[in-house]
Amino acid sequence: MTRTTISIGLFGFGCVGQGLHEVLERTPGLRARIARIGVKNRTKARALPAEYFSFDRDDLLYDPAVNVIVELIDDADEAYQIVKTALHLGKAVVTANKKMLAEHLPELIALQRSTGTPLLYEAAACASLPVIRNLEEYYDTDLLDSVEGIINGSTNYILTAMHRDALPFAEALARAQALGFAESNPALDVQGLDARNKLVLLLAHAFGLVVGPEELLTVGIDNISPLAAAYARERGLTLKLLAEARRLPDGGIAAAVLPALLAPEHELARVQDEYNGLITQSGFADRQFFLGRGAGAFPTASAVLSDLSALTYGYRYEYKKLHQNQALALRPEATELDVLVTYTNGQSSLIEDFTQVHEQFHSRMQGHYLTGTIGLAQLAGAVWLRAPGVSVVRLPGALREVLAAASELTELTTR
Known part of the structure; x- marks a missing residue:
């Protein structure tokens, strides 16, 4: 199979963008290079020569030499405009912006179909864990019963520090921020919203069910009380923030993001610090467990790299389960x-x-x-x-x- 050479227009040169640049430098076998980098801050000192950078997104989007857009910025609204424009222009896109994807997934799926242009987002689900492509391909004919997991590294780091190191919530959060595992504004993480956005993606690829993030019950870790923490310690249980989707006997799906107490023998109880863990349960493959880093520059960049490699072979999501399960719906009442x-x-x-x-x-x-x-x-x-x-x-x-x-x-x- 002939591999395509990739010329990248990269939006964002923060932690993950710089990580991607370094990973590409260490991966000479991948036929990909960064041609232009779109940034906003005109005064920030950067390690690469000034000619790499542009402050106008159209310089990247309309550059005929750029055939792949990699979107790694924080602004979900700006990311949506970039991704939508790139797909209309026939440029393949790799993104890590789960908020943008969760809020616009039906439109973006339709846009991929109408333009025939791929949009890949492995890094938006669980950073270094190869989850999306496995759910999309490996379980294509194997009926999945459930997926559950720790899919936010920031909150898992905070809960680990609270449990293992007996730190109060505020101190554990400050440590996570100092290490770069939590943002200066941590609301998306600690309120469970980041995990909720990722669960939207997992539902689409695990079950073929596309829902809006507001349809999912979401409770974060920001209101966990000292009494709840004491309850867990006294019973030898571990507190984790879990995202779960489960097939119901009537064929519907129940899904939510909730803090949960886990017995010590549970696989997810042993997932520590910024790591993510995901368990799939299926009719034929039974129970499988994925473990990997869920935060940090290189883990996220590794997932972006995997998507870029897949693009060189012409890979795209087919969303076959959306056709197979058109009548599937959330059934929280069941x-x-x-x-x-x-x-x-x-x-x-x-x-x-x-x-x-x-x-x-x-x-x-x-x-x-x-x-x-x-x-x-x-x-x-x-x-x-x-x-x-x-x-x-x-x-x-x-x-x-x-x-x-x-x-x-x-x-x-x-x-």
């Missing part, structure tokens, strides 16, 4: 989950939303908690979910069995 809810005074009525309550604890000093079973749709619509002082964490199934084995509801009161 599933239940077990959760730990910690809360302060004024939220006692939340018990009414639960189909079953397993434990209750009340303390004037520490706060209150309950564990119980609640519908996913009921949780998503609960008025107390976003109330101040409320923390929600998913419980492992094994713990539910232990609690259910108790003869009757246990109510503990500490004064």
Whole structure:
């Protein structure tokens, strides 16, 4: 098969953009080179000669010598304009911008089909983990039952520091920012929004289901209470932020991003620091586990490099599962989950939303908690979910069995 030579118009020369440049320098066998680099800051000192850089995006998009656009900027709206224009111009695109993809995925899929131009985004899912292409190709004929994983390296680093090093949330976040694993504005990470955007991509390639990010229940780690952390430590459980999508018996899909408590033997409980981990469960291949770095310049650049290599062979996503599963839909009303809810005074009525309550604890000093079973749709619509002082964490199934084995509801009161 004849390989195409790639001339890259690179947008963004921050951490990942510089990492890509260095990775390309170390990969002479790949027929790819950076021709132009689009940046905004005119005064910033840069390692490459000034002639590489342009401050006008059209210089890259309309350069006939550039045949591939690599988009690595933070601004999702600007990234959308760049990607859309490039596809209309027939230039293949590689991007790592999960927010932009999640917000515009149906349009971008249609645009790829109408123009016949590929858009690849392995780096937008789990950095160094080769997830998208595996879901797209390897599981093409193997019915997937579920995907679940730690798909945000920043929050995993923070939770690791809180659990292993006993750091408070604010200090763990500051350490993650100092090391470059979290942004100066960490809201996308700690509120679970980055993981939610990635889950949109996983749903499309795992099940052929395209949804808007606002359709997915998303709870981050920014409101995890000291009482929830203490609950986890006392029971030997590990706290992680998980994204999950699961096929339901009726054929629908349940999907959400939630903090979760994991037993020590669970594969994801052992995923530490900035690493990502993803588990697939399927009818024929059974259970498989992917592990790799989920943050950092070189891990993300390695995924971009993989997409560039694939482009030299003419690769593109076919989205075959979208045709196979056109009637598939989210069904949050068709599933239940077990959760730990910690809360302060004024939220006692939340018990009414639960189909079953397993434990209750009340303390004037520490706060209150309950564990119980609640519908996913009921949780998503609960008025107390976003109330101040409320923390929600998913419980492992094994713990539910232990609690259910108790003869009757246990109510503990500490004064």
